[in-house]
Amino acid sequence: MMAPPWLDVLDETIKVCVTHNRHDLELRLREKRARQLDPTVRVLVIGEAKQGKSQLVNALINAPVCAVGDDITTTVPTFVRHAETPSAALVRSASRRSAIASSPTERVPVPIDQVAQQVGHEVVRAEIGIPRALLTTGLVLIDTPGVGDLRPAHTASTFAVLVQADAVLMVSDATAELTATELELLRKVLENCPNVTVVVTKIDISPQWRQVVERNRALLARAGISAQLFPVSSALRLRAAKSGDKGLNAESGFPDLLACLQRDVVAGSDRLARRTVAAAAGSAITQLVAPLREELSAQDSRRTADTIGALHEAQRRIDELRRRSARWQTVLADEMADLVSDIEYDLRDRTRTILREVDRTFEEADPATGWDAFEQWLEDNLTEAATTNFSWLLDRAEWVAEKVARSFPVHRDDLLPPEIFPDDVLDRVNKLDRPRIESFSLPQKAFTGLRGSYGGVLMFGLVTSLAGMPLINVISLGAGALFGGKSIKDESDTRLKRRQAAARAAAQRHVDDFFLKFSKDCRDAARHVQRSLRNHFTTLAEELQETLLESARSAKRAVQDDQTERERRAREIRSDLDALVALYKRAQALGGPGLELSA
Amino acid sequence: MTPHAAAWAMLNEALAVYRDSPRATAFLRAQLARFGEPVRVAVAGAPGAGKSTVVNSLIGEEIAPVEGLVSYRDGPAPRAVVIAPPAPPQEVPIVRRDGRQRVDSGAWRSQQVERVLVDWPARSLRETSLLDTPGGASPELVFGEADAVVYLMRHMHDADLRFLQAGGDRPSVSTVVVLSRADEIGGGRIDALSSAKQIARRYRRDPQVQPLCQNVVAVAGLLAVAARTLRDAEFDAVAALAALPRTDLEEHLLSADRFVGHDFPVALAPQVRQGLLERFGIFGVRLTATLVRQGFDTRTKLVGQLVQRSGLGELRDAIGQNFTERHEVLKALSVWRALEFVLRAEPRQGARKLTADLERALASAHDLKELRLLAALQTGRTTLPGDLEAEAVRIVGGEGTDPVARLGMDFEPDERSLRLAVTDVLRRWQDQAVNPVLDTAQRAAAGVVVRSCEGMLTRLS
Structure with missing residues (x-):
């Protein structure tokens, strides 16, 4: 036997779904495939609450197998199929099935039969077997809970069963025309199953059922839904079955509905399969095509934009780095020049203060007596000046390092160099030269005194000799002593001045030496700092640049790769699309005549 | 000050504050006019739910449905006025045809008509005026136009639930849900109405429906109208039918088609x-x-029996208990909502005090919560174990609203002992409010009782 054409289309569609990694679609189609190969035909009875769905099923098979009641009654889907003896089973969960009640379901006196009482929360569906000619061909009627009542679980279970349906009977009662929500439901059903028949029930209690049917036809036409519509009365049908009244049965409208079921659903199962497959494959292919189309149209814009964007970003960052490294170098040079001049000025300032102090000291003090103490004082002061100056240099250098780090283009934790300072620069400066200190010895003093007194004796001796006094007399001797004393004092003053001048000169020299030496050291230190900072940051910048260049190169490669990849992908998508469209056409061809036939 | 008086005062104050805004003044004046009217009850529901039928049954007269918003109020003589802006209001004749009244709005097309005002002499309209709303009316329109709502549905559908939920906190204090067309339940079996009443009872306890209405009743509108307007000829015809042997008649009552068919016995x-x-x-x-x-x-016997069976009596009782008797609270609520709207739409400096007053009034609308709990306890929707139930009813004001009555004291206490008693009760109910043995509804009820106790305590100090 040759496989029917719809099977080929379905299998191919499944294959395509697999290659496109749409396992959800694949699963759905496989389910459809299994069902189409299954000889049973499932007819789902669907509708809003309290429209008479269960009663319709009962009336179709002339047996009260489904519970009917005035309040919400049906809570789980009920499958009614053929069986040699009446039997019922509840399916408790997806896999486990337990036959609870095998009681005959025909003659239960209350409307709620055994099955309905046993239905608990864990039951997912009820299965009822009953010997009926209508069902022998493999017809399965599925009664469902009402859609849109207050328990969403009911609606959900109804939609779960909808996927399995080969045909759907949409039930709406004759007391009111189709509501907006019912039309919405009908549309939703049509998406899953194209074989829908609308059944208008309860025509026995509605005097205006003819108008309602007419309005429903108009509503369906306006909504663009081509479905047959049958007005029926389950109550009349059941009563006719009980009394065997043929006329009443005809009045109930069921013969027409049954004929339609037989003709269109049961006998036309191949056409049904074709229509179902056409719809299912069509919807699956549409779902496959949509993302492909999207990808194709988005390719040029979105994906390329990403890679090119990455490239631009990398180049921008390299430029930025270049710009910034020029800036950090300038900062370093400027700051270090400032630093050196500041440091030198500071040192000079400090030494000048010391020298002024020295001057003041030696205006009064005699180097001969306090030289040692002075030497100690000078040494201490210079050391202090040097230490302060140098620590300032260190602080400033550190600050400069931070400033440079700030103007560096990226931030890293190891930006600041660990050690940029030279070892101790404070070498000893040469020892302070002791100035030559002349002493003023006693013979010298005597000689100087005598030399001074000679003049005095002679001056006053000559004056007094005029008065007849001898050259050497009391007055001249006294004057001689006075002059001698003065000469000694003058001489010792002169010597003190000389000593002070010598001491000052020595101190000056020493401080100059110190300044020269130390300022050189500081300058060296500063240059050392500058050099190590420059090395440090240059290394960092080089590393960074290398990284950026690498990322730019890879972005560039990506752009090039992307280009080829994209072209390849576009070709692939186009061929996929062509294949899908061809398949879609085949699927449509499958359903086409069937759809026309039923219209 | 009662909510009613407070609302009146606030409305007048708002009129003073907004005297320079013509729009607000017009709106507030309309509210003021409405304030003095009887409670306005809107009859709402999906298209085909039977709104006009229920309105007719409440009025006791068959008036053919008019498209659009129709308000019925008591008047000395039948009179209908069509309001269709920008045209001035125009009176239209009411004609009688085949025993039905018909508002002859002939020249007006339904899209133009904003509303139709019908004066009708009827006892039932003296204390409540009725508003027949069009099928697709929005919840905002319905809850905004009316002080209370009778919501019709055939079976609770998602759409109905959404409509009531859109009313915010209003449905829970001012809505009665009606299972209309109760006669069609159960395929028109003879016991359909008692079955419908059972379903109504189930909905009354349904946790989803319960917070959205005060009561659920089943009404067979068609039967109710027919009963209230039963004509002699009709009675004679029915009597002739009843004279037939039961089995013969049954055969011809199987379906509507058979009943009007040819070979009728x-x-x-x-x-x-x-x-x-x-x-x-x-x-x-x-x-x-x-x-x-x-x-x-x-x-007479037949009419009495039909009215009773159709559920119309229950609907009237529900309207009476929930709307007419509490019209002061409902009117106050409507005014507060209107004020809230005005204050929000045109906020201004002078309205500060009014805003604060309104906030206080709405927040202290604990009265409403008490009423809700009282209704729930008395209809058995909420039950509390043992003596707690009686005590809860007493504390929320079931036997009077002064502290002595609430506490059930049989002597006149001094302030100190009163305070002690309240504190004691408060503590016990605070425990109940978190008692894990009680279910959620019961704990919520205990919460309301606690709030009542706290209210007493603040009034004492």
């Missing part, structure tokens, strides 16, 4: 039967025939 013209069918429905015909046979064989 009684000499009733097809038009008469058609008329009966239109007025009563097939269920109504079955029921009246059975009732006549059971001995309700005079017109």
